[in-house]
Amino acid sequence: MSSAPIASFENTHIRSKFREYARDQRLECRMKAKDSLRIGLGQIKEEVKALESLETKDVIGMAGRIKRRKHATTEDMRRLSVAFLQGNDNINAFAGIPGAIQVLVKELTGPHIQRQIDAIECLCNLSLGEAHVSEKIASLAGSYIVTYLDGKEERLKRSCLWTLANILATCEKACKILLQMQLVPKLWRVYNDSNSCQEDAGICLNLVVTEHLQYVSTEDRNYIAQNLHKKNLGDPATEYFMYIIYQLEIVGENHELGAQQAECLLHFIDALLTSVDSFCVIYGVRVLANLLALGDPKLIGRLADPQNFVKALNQLFALRDSNLSLDLMRLLKNFLLLNITDSNLILDVLQVYV
Template structure:
């Protein structure tokens, strides 16, 4: 089955989630790192937050100066980061200076760890620009940022994740470039337990969501197989958990059946059942129904785990019917039909116990 477009209401749900998450991160940032402030998907130093607005002329002067020196000080980077947040015209002014971006790349890839972080935060704000800017960043620095996802410095890693998220949300061409740099396996590792313990699970989940939403057609078979082999146990209360079923559905992991085993399928089913109690009326539920229906369509009872128990299946379906969500109706009928086609028990026994609300 091909990927289905995301209904406007579900797009709104994701936008609200990301917006709320960004606000929470700003609060945490002021507590945990008083010298930085996250705005949207960018960071600036607080000491520059009270400065007057920087104009395009100011940005032009800064860009020309760092280009001439082939070096940017921390103050240069902080001022540019602030300027980029003040308007897309400042971003465009910087991007129009040949060689200026290469100076930021030089600082990012240098040996000074603090300067790397400063450059990454500056690039993060620069990536809030339009598609042509995202494509420049991806082309010049995308491979470094993807590599830094394996690094140990948390602040550098987080700035790279935010930058990559901006790029993935902005340009199809840039997203395609990033997908050629092994970004999916690295993000998936951060989305699993490896990132959860260090607080990167939500950021990695957002990046994977954006790939699934905007660039699923560019994801190759090897990356899909990697995900299928490494589906993990996740709880509805875990950071970024609401993106899991959306990612699995949009990348057609179940439909392609590439490397999906009994254990991986069991993880999806268990998460789906748990999400019915804690994430009703969410992406986890609406796309979970589709994923589980596709699991049943494979016609292999071992892949549906505990749902093979008619008591658990009927209970789950009744919870879904109780939501009275008309958007789920067709998918609920499909999941019921696919379950009955498995011939696990008498169909009438199942139908008699369903509580369908008109």
């Protein structure tokens, strides 16, 4: 069977997930910008409407003013946030003024939390631009954005994650810069911690392993291998978990997995047996096949019992998912190579659907 249909399925799924995320992100960001203007500035409806139609000349004028003052007020940043949502011309106009982005970075790194939030929300909308804009943001503000992932202010943290997602989806060079700043371990901690940002951290990790896998260091992979068991089954965004683990080749000869990590993976795999998400099931099967390939029956828990393994495999075959066929055969082969039981006994009770 050709791998082309599976690759096509994966690419379509990943792009669909990001389109959904990007659509929701822009909608929420737009609503927050409107609310900020209404509440923070006390503008009446007509004035808000006027702010939403800022032209390129207005943006250039504002960029020049904040550059001369070396300071941006809350009103400045909220007006710019709205302007950046209007289109790429406004974004390019602002990014083309030398020193303008540095003023936003200055506000981002200042002592006032509300100013930090205003600045990151402004940079978030700016990051909707093209690759050269993302590269500037990553170079000038990347270290601060990544550092704020450790903070407790969730609105600030979430806007940082949105900004990172925009950059990761846009610019390879910017991603390389960010990944040198311990981005992956920080994303992994946010992805596992109990907070409202787990979905956003999962999206960022997805983008990293889909678009920029070659820049993820051995140290980062080791960190995830050592801490993969901290992801709980009931957490948000668990549908990305197996894909991330598989793409990073966490289960393999290069990483030593202990019983705790293996048990975590098996909990997720058990849950996948009743899942209706083909994407999750495919990567769960691939991770399990890799786990079996390690050749240690102690790492596969109850599945080391041939009866349990056959029951699970039959459940997967019963899905009749053509994208799973090759992966299930590899899973079966790796189990038989463990020599736990007579191969014929396994093959006699398999229910393979073709």
